[in-house]
Amino acid sequence: MSDGGIMVLDGNTLRSLHVSLPEDRVTLTGAQVLDFAESEASQSLFGISLPPHLKSSALRRINIDGVDDDTSFRRTELSRDEASRKLSDYLSAIADVLKDNPLAVSILDGNTLRMFLEDEDDFAMIAENLFTDLDTEDKGKISKSEIRNAVVHMGVEMGVPPLEEFPLLNDILKKHEEEEGELGQSQFAELLQPILQELADALAKKHVAFIHKIKIVNGSEIRKVIMSAVRKLITKAHGYGNRNLRASGHKHSMEITGWLVDFTFVKIAIISHKPLQVLADEKKLNDVIAKALHGKHKNDQKSTEIIRDFLEKNGKELGLPPSEANEAVILLYDAVFTDINSGKDVSLDEDESRKLVREILENFAEQLEANPVYCDLDG
Structure with missing residues (x-):
């Protein structure tokens, strides 16, 4: 478990899941299949309740x-075979959605609270900080009713689930709020300790999986755009009479009259020595390339500077994290553009400029796949 720490659910556990329908059922309704799939997925994902947007x-x-x-x-009534196929398809679809949009979760099982309680110095410091925050008038006394605010204020990072996620916490607090009065710092600490101990024991019996409001950008959306361009390339190559597709190098590659298309998901590359004008209709990718290269810029700007400026302002539509999100995003941009030849001149011809944009996007996809970036959805 990772009490308080963030874990990323990207669908991998679902792909290795082997699920069978109950043996005693010959037919099932669609509702039964979906409910069964969602239950199995939830159990595999630490018991989280699948968010509505994920299911839809x-x-x-x-x-x-x-x-x-x-x-x-x-x-709909489904035969056992139909139900099994739909079950497998639905679980795979959930895994695919998580691959594109991973969930960031914390599993709260009481471990963090127990660590604080077992270390007298840590607990004393936490109690002192909480008391100081609540003693806004600096009287050295707070109302006993403030104990609820203190516990809630500790938050997921310190192992305390939100009240709405763990109603039992409300019951625990009510037991200790029956008497009115004021508390000094030592009295506050004495009251806080049994509450946290009881909460830790309750979480040990019933874990809470908390889903953070965080967007994890892992390069999946960029790869979709590039792969869409590749698919259009193949379709149009067929239209131009280039129907002789054959394996080239390994099972993930195909050669299309002058083009080598590498389909590996570690790196997607399009290498050409006889450019076919078949990507011109790939709207999303080509529109971005055109806007990046033909927007307003200073005459002495290098190509990489022009492209970086554009992506920092407009990259979100391609699945890049907002450039202003946090320091990690700044470091991401620095890493990508450090890897690119910064000496490329603004006067590159159209084809070279397009290759440069694609190279930069592929670099982003690789960097994000290796080190996903977390963005606060409330920001």
Whole structure:
């Protein structure tokens, strides 16, 4: 467990999950299949309640889109084989959604609270800091009712779940709020200790999985844009009569009359020695490239500077984290552009400039895959 610490759920555990329908069922309704899949997924993901947006996105991926489709499917009677296929498809879809948009969670099981309670110095410091924060009038006394605010103020980082996520915490607090009065610092610490001990014991029996409001940018959206361009490339290559696709190098590569398309998910590269003008209709990628290269910029700016300025302002539409999010994003941009040849001149021709933009986007995807960036959704 990782009490208070953040863990990333990216769907990998679901991909290795082997789930079978109950043996005694010959037919099942769509509702039973979906409920069973969601229950199994939840158990595999530390018992979290799957967020509505995660379930709806996964359902769309298996062609159940909107209230009408959902209602109709849930009423449908499925044979055991049909139900098994739909179960597998739905779990895979949930895993795919998590790959694109991972969840950041903390598992609260009382360990952090127990560590504080077992170390007298740590506990004394925490109690003192909480008391000082609550003693806004600097009287050396606070109302006994403030103990609730103190515990809630500790937050997930210190192992305390939100009240709405763990109603039992409210019951624990009520037991210690029955008498009115004021508390000095030592009295406050004496009251706080049994409350935290009881909470730690309760969490040990029933863990809480807390989902943080954090966006994890891992390069998945950038890869989608690049892969979309690759697919268009292949489709248009067929249209130009280049139908002779054959393996080249390894099972993830194909050669298309002058193009080598590398489909590995570690790095996606498009290498050309006879450029076909087939990416011109790949709207999203090419629009970004055009805007980056033809926007307003100073005459003496290098190509990399122009592209960086553009991506810092507009990269979000490609799945890049907001440049103002935090220091990690600044370091990400620095790492990407350090790897790119900073000496490239602004006068690069169109094809070279396009290659440079693609190279930068691929570099972002690699960096984010290796080191995802966390962005506060409330920011």
